[in-house]
Amino acid sequence: xxxxxxxxxxxxxxxxxxxxxxxxxxxxxxxxxxxxxxxxxxxxxxxxxxxxxxxxxxxxxxxxxxxxxxxxxxxxxxxxxxxxxxxxxxxxxxxxxxxxxxxxxxxxxxxxx
Amino acid sequence: xxxxxxxxxxxxxxxxxxxxxxxxxxxxxxxxxxxxxxxxxxxxxxxxxxxxxxxxxxxxxxxxxxxxxxxxxxxxxxxxxxxxxxxxxxxxxxxxxxxxxxxxxxxxxxxxxxxxx
Numbered sequence: 001x002x003x004x005x006x007x008x009x010x011x012x013x014x015x016x017x018x019x020x021x022x023x024x025x026x027x028x029x030x031x032x033x034x035x036x037x038x039x040x041x042x043x044x045x046x047x048x049x050x051x052x053x054x055x056x057x058x059x060x061x062x063x064x065x066x067x068x069x070x071x072x073x074x075x076x077x078x079x080x081x082x083x084x085x086x087x088x089x090x091x092x093x094x095x096x097x098x099x100x101x102x103x104x105x106x107x108x109x110x111x112x113x
Numbered sequence: 114x115x116x117x118x119x120x121x122x123x124x125x126x127x128x129x130x131x132x133x134x135x136x137x138x139x140x141x142x143x144x145x146x147x148x149x150x151x152x153x154x155x156x157x158x159x160x161x162x163x164x165x166x167x168x169x170x171x172x173x174x175x176x177x178x179x180x181x182x183x184x185x186x187x188x189x190x191x192x193x194x195x196x197x198x199x200x201x202x203x204x205x206x207x208x209x210x211x212x213x214x215x216x217x218x219x220x221x222x223x224x225x226x227x228x229x230x
Contacts, residue, residue, distance in 0.1 A: 006156075008154070034219070036221075041204070041224065041226060042223055042224060043117075043119070043206050043208075043221035043222050043223045043224045044157070044206070044221045045221070046218065046219070046220065049218065088156060088157070090219075100147060100159055100162060101147075101159070101208075101219055103156045103157050104156060105155065105156040106156050108154075
């Protein structure tokens, strides 16, 4: 079993739809959870950063972490064509600068106008 | 916000030659930088962790003599692919860490697409 599982999709939705992206993980040592957006042939861009369980909202984006279920989600409201990208979940065991990230495979999202 | 600059963005080299990729943190000091490799439609695979002034720590299966990493200053790390072969063709991405709230933020460079012919 991989440490982080993420459905690669692809996921295609109409403009304005609510998008739900998810990851599961197996290692209970993970404490920090992130969502990155990656456009084609570009480096990942940080969208959301969450410590431990709970919800975090930033504009149209909401990140949820349920450590008891080892399940994290990213919701995108009022999705736009510019949201079309690959979304990667990532997590780390510690908050220090030398802790490495473990990534999911990424979900390819297309928002159709 | 934190910015990481990576150069070059694309490089084509002949088989057997070496290629150097630079990763710079522009507005913060990065004690730790990470180098990743990404194949098409695949996630990022960590190659090595680079700490300023010390030897890099390589992940299992990554040849340290082939992928030379130097982190000579708090703002610059370099990855040199030595004696490149076509199977080294890939997308290489660096990231640098900085303090964010209770933990560390990881800012990524824009990546380098290496093609070995």
